[in-house]
Amino acid sequence: MKNKLYPLKFTPILKDKIWGGQKLKTLLNKQSDLPNIGESWEISDVEGDTSIVCNGNLKGQSLKQLQETYKEDLIGLQNYRIFQDKFPLLIKFIDAKEDLSIQLHPNDELAAKRHNSFGKTEMWYVLQADNDANLIVGFNQKMNRETYLKHLENKTLTQILNFDKVKTGDTYFIEVGRVHAIGAGVMVAEIQQTSDITYRVYDWDRVDANGNERELHNDLAIDAFDFDMPDDFRVNYDKKENQPNEMVSCQYFTTNYLKVTQTLQKKNHHDSFLIYMCVEGEANILANGFLENLKKGETVLVPASIESFEISSEKATLLEVYV
Numbered sequence: 001m002k003n004k005l006y007p008l009k010f011t012p013i014l015k016d017k018i019w020g021g022q023k024l025k026t027l028l029n030k031q032s033d034l035p036n037i038g039e040s041w042e043i044s045d046v047e048g049d050t051s052i053v054c055n056g057n058l059k060g061q062s063l064k065q066l067q068e069t070y071k072e073d074l075i076g077l078q079n080y081r082i083f084q085d086k087f088p089l090l091i092k093f094i095d096a097k098e099d100l101s102i103q104l105h106p107n108d109e110l111a112a113k114r115h116n117s118f119g120k121t122e123m124w125y126v127l128q129a130d131n132d133a134n135l136i137v138g139f140n141q142k143m144n145r146e147t148y149l150k151h152l153e154n155k156t157l158t159q160i161l162n163f164d165k166v167k168t169g170d171t172y173f174i175e176v177g178r179v180h181a182i183g184a185g186v187m188v189a190e191i192q193q194t195s196d197i198t199y200r201v202y203d204w205d206r207v208d209a210n211g212n213e214r215e216l217h218n219d220l221a222i223d224a225f226d227f228d229m230p231d232d233f234r235v236n237y238d239k240k241e242n243q244p245n246e247m248v249s250c251q252y253f254t255t256n257y258l259k260v261t262q263t264l265q266k267k268n269h270h271d272s273f274l275i276y277m278c279v280e281g282e283a284n285i286l287a288n289g290f291l292e293n294l295k296k297g298e299t300v301l302v303p304a305s306i307e308s309f310e311i312s313s314e315k316a317t318l319l320e321v322y323v
Contacts, residue, residue, distance in 0.1 A: 003057045005073060005303040006290035010051035010063065013041035018208060021097025023187050027128060028093060028297025039094050042299035043275065045087035046196050056290060063087055076272040076304035079323050088118075088323050089253055091275060091299055092190040093127070096182040101203040101214065102136060102157065105195070106224040107176040114220070115197050119176045122192030123235070123248045123255060125319060126170040127279050130185030137172055137180045138162045143227045152218065157202050164234075171235035173248050177226030178233065189277050191321050193252050199224055244320055256320040263312040272322040274302040281316035285309060294318075 012030055017038025024030040024037045043063065044051045051063045058066065067087060072080040079088060105111075105120035112118075124135070140162045151157050161179065164170075166186060174180050179201070182188060199221035203214050237257055238245040242264055244256035258276075260283055268274060276285070282295040287302060287309035294300050294316075302309060311318075 002069060004288055005070060005305055006056050006288050007285045007292040007306075007309070008053055008058065008066075008301045008303065009055040009292065009298065010043055010301070011054040013044055013049050013051065015039040015041065018206070018214070019096055019098040019100055019184075021095045023095040023097075023128065024093060024297075027187065029295070030093075030297065036097065037095060039092050040297075041090065041092050042277070043087070043089065043091040043301060045194050046090060049196075055292065070303065070305075073305040074273060074303045076270070076323070078271050079273075079304070086194065088194055089275070089321065090192050090194045090196075091277065091321070092192070093187070093277075093297065094182060094190055095187045096184055098184045098206075099204055100182045101198075101200040102161070102179060102181045103198050103200050104179050104221060104224055105174075105176050105199065106197060106220075110224055111195060111197050117197050118193045118195045120193050120195040120197055121176050121250060121252050122174045122190055123253075124172045124174065124182070124188040124190055125247075125255075125279065126166050126168055126186060126188055128168055128187045129166045129170075132165065133185035134163045134165045134183040135172065135181070135186060136161050136163055136183065137174065137233045138178055138229065138231055145222070145225070145227060148225070148227070149222070152201065162231075171237065171247055172233050173235055173250075174233065175226075175229065177224055178229055179225070189279055189319060191248075191253055191255055191277075191319070247319075253321055253323055258311075258318040258320045260311055260313040260316045260318060263310060266309050266311055268302070268304065268307050268309075270322045271304065273304045275319075275321040276300050276302070276311075277319040277321070279317050279319060281313060283311055283313035283316035283318065285311055
């Protein structure tokens with residue numbers, strides 16, 4: 001007999017990165033002895049990095065096991081028809097103590113052909129940014145293949161990149177084919193397709209402890225660029241309290257800004273799981289008689305079969321995500 005589904009938490013999968021820092025420990029209370037924690041994978045079905053439930057009766061089961069057992073009850077009927085036993089999203093917190101590599105991601109067609117993977121459309125919500133910290137998104141001028149390659153060859157790539165100074169709450173939609181990088185001093189919540197395919201085009205000439213540079217992927221990257229993309233990556237959104245405010249909605253995911261200051265009765269009309277990332281304060285989620293507390297830096301998955309539930313808080317800011 002299957003256990004009744006309830007709001008699910010997973011053990012964060014922490015990643016040591018050459019550019020990572022300590023904010024995920026000090027600001028989001030992640031527990032680790034890693035020296036440079038760059039990423040916390042909150043919900044993942046990436047091969048080799050499958051999330052494990054850490055609460056309730058299903059504790060110890062993997063996300064993969066849940067999908068095989070609960071199917072559309074977990075992710076929704078239409079999602080199950082499309083994705084079967086593959087969870088469609090990868091949910092992360094990222095801390096950049098140093099600049100990330102300048103990179104881009106392939107689209108679905110290219111990723112499937114080359115890597116048997118989804119593409120990697122993603123978005124960022126800035127949780128915290130040091131003074132004068134920035135993100136790199138897109139180019140600062142009209143760009144074409146020839147001009148880009150010339151700057152790449154001459155090691156003048158940074159001259160043509162767009163640097164945006166950022167603050168808490170700034171949000172960016174990063175479509176496949178768009179060059180980007182998280183700058184030093186920025187911590188973000190990232191929602192993306194389930195994919196770990198990244199093409200690095202420049203890594204600031206840095207080396208690891210053994211004096212080795214990280215691999216670049218310029219031969220692969222050049223065919224993944226979309227040089228004709230408009231500069232529409234900055235996301236404007238409302239912040240009305242106690243109701244979802246749409247931030248990004250695309251074929252891969254929808255993300256809403258939800259500031260909670262009272263008790264909300266929620267109905268799931270989306271034929272999808274719902275994910276809540278707590279980016280400020282804390283909240284309680286009550287569903288199927290199960291009460292789960294959600295603190296800043298924590299993430300919970302509400303299965304699709306839970307049609308109604310309750311969110312309560314005196315003051316919390318959540319990112320609400322579904323497909």
